[in-house]
Amino acid sequence: MEADIFEYHREEDKVDLESFHGEKQKLIQPTSLKDPKLEKLKEVLVNWINNTLQPEHIVIQTLEDDLFDGLVLHHLLSRLAGVHLSVEEIALTSIAQIHKLEVILEELDKRLQDSFTIKWNVKLIHNKDLLATIHLLVAMARCFQPELDLPPNVRVEVVVVEVSKSGIKSDVQTEILTQKSVAGSDSLSNTEGDPGEDPIEQLLKLEAHKVNTVKKAIIHFVNQNMSNMGLQVSEMDKQFADGVILLLLIGQLEGFFIPLHDFNLTPVNPAEMLHNVTLALDLLNDTGLQVSSIDPQDIVAQDVAATLKVLYALFKKHKGK
Incomplete structure (x- = not known):
């Protein structure tokens, strides 16, 4: 079973295990990726971003591919919190994108860390990690627009991978994306x-x-x-x-x-x-x-x-x- 899991991610998600040497990484199980609750949460977040950024004519299609370079997060932070950071508008190189994300996430983490456990970082967001991206967006929605009606009780099965000199260790866990009860006015x-x-x-x-x-x-x-x-x-x-x-x-x-x-x-x-x-x-x-x-x-x-x-x-x- 373990070999099948890594074969799936190697082919579909191109996970570079060497880059996570000595670290733990969480990979969403293929079956959970098809969960209707997760799909609904992704849809709500995409629509929320597009509605928020409509005055700026910014439209995203997927969470996986459209947030890694910092552009969308930069504009969300500006629109939702009134924070205007001195970063370049469009970062074309990986180095520029990572620097931009560092500045943005440093500002976001200051505002989110008192209410939420930080489950994202620059590396994960830049690597288009869906799990970290959703955690970040849910925390932003709860903080800056808590009346947003997010689907409750969304959970996914994840494989927790740890790469070390002795080999690869893995464990299957349940990751909670939204709580059972909807926060906000409800x-x-x-x-x-x-x-x-x-x-x-x-x-x-x-x-x-x-x-x-x-x-x-x-x-x-x-x-x-x-x-x-x-x-x-x-x-x-x-x-x-x-x-x-x-x-x-x-x-x-x-x-x-x-x-x-x-x-x-x-x-x-x-x-x-x-x-x-x-x-x-x-x-x-x-x-x-x-x-x-x-x-x-x-x-x-x-x-x-x-x-x-x-x-x-x-x-x-x-x-x-």
Whole structure:
């Protein structure tokens, strides 16, 4: 069986075992390459990349062949995180491509290593390693666009190969590409607890990383809709406490203008902040969103649950538009 595995990869994938002397490499089993779940994940990632980079007229066909030179990753990092690196646009030689990938992955790893185990490196990406490429893209999607609906519970069988002076050792393992439950906004509907309990209250009982994932999804949604006004949110509880961004977001999403004399654009005391938040909640109730149970004072006091409830109501109504 072991000989058959290496014969397959030698002919189809042209794996250079000498280049991995003293290292471990993971090779996806041929049967797993045909798994419909893996194919669906690849399709979703390709479509996500193409949709993200559509304004730049960049289109990829496959993950295996179109990300190794750093061009696509460079533009993804720029579009998703607003990071602009000083690297050449098109790297033609292997040396230039590897250098470009080093710069890009160094920046990406800084942003991903706190939330994800790093399962990729420059060598793997440049060698068109499908497993490492998918791990990297899934981590980027979870970090920068956590509302993206990735197929859950995608797993593949891999052969872990170790080349040494004494020969080749191999072991078959299962590699997890996506978790059982979809992270992002769907986490709110997957929480356990009293069916009648508010979804935000359920969410706040979960592990901190799940709460943070949903927060990132909502913040991304807010920033997408506020970008044309030159505003950006990074601290959900603090930046909505005075009601200004909340009012501007409501006007942007609901398509109406709130006269500046109706609220305090630069509130200087709690009373003015409370006026703004109260107006925002009244407007939401008028549009049919059920937020009457939320106390405006709680948002002014930077209560996370209250702020999340309001933003989630907007997110749920407008995220697909």
